[in-house]
Amino acid sequence: MRFAFLELTESIFLVLFEADNDSEPDWQIRDKILRYLKYYDQSGKLFRVLFVAANSERVRELLRAARSSIPEEMHRMFLFASRQDFGANSLGEICSLCHSDKRASLIPHYADSGGVTGLLR
Numbered sequence: 001m002r003f004a005f006l007e008l009t010e011s012i013f014l015v016l017f018e019a020d021n022d023s024e025p026d027w028q029i030r031d032k033i034l035r036y037l038k039y040y041d042q043s044g045k046l047f048r049v050l051f052v053a054a055n056s057e058r059v060r061e062l063l064r065a066a067r068s069s070i071p072e073e074m075h076r077m078f079l080f081a082s083r084q085d086f087g088a089n090s091l092g093e094i095c096s097l098c099h100s101d102k103r104a105s106l107i108p109h110y111a112d113s114g115g116v117t118g119l120l121r
Contacts, residue, residue, distance in 0.1 A: 014045065014046065014047035015049075015106060016047060016048070018050065018051045020058060020062060022053070022054055022058050026065035029062060029065040029069075030065060030066065033070060034069055036049055036077075037069075037074065040074075040077070047077070048077055048078070048079060048106070049077065049078050049079065050079045050080075050081065050095065050106060051078070051080045052082070052083055053080065053081070053083070054082070055082050055084070056082050056084075059082050062080050063098055067098045075097050075099040075100055076097060076104060078098060079095035079097065079104060080095060080097070080098075081096065091106060091107055093105045
């Protein structure tokens with residue numbers, strides 16, 4: 001896992017990178033997501049998790065595995081992208097989301113998101 005810090009006006013926004021090697025079964029992906037959600041509930045700190053997978057097929061597998069663990073109201077907290085898409089346009093709207101057909105950018109559109117508290121929802 002790698003960390004990146006993004007500054008949004010007066011707030012610091014944490015992005016956690018998960019480099020998926022297609023080595024973890026579904027239950028481990030779900031468990032990992034539940035731990036991130038627990039950390040968020042306990043800390044109240046804003047962050048996003050980007051799973052970068054080897055290819056689009058693995059992205060679809062991760063989305064399927066994660067869907068049951070990610071509450072719909074928190075779907076923007078977890079992003080999924082292939083290495084190819086991330087390498088070609090890392091700040092573009094290349095990330096898939098659970099519970100949504102829309103694509104998202106790693107950097108939230110602050111003005112369109114309802115402010116800091118709306119970044120994950």
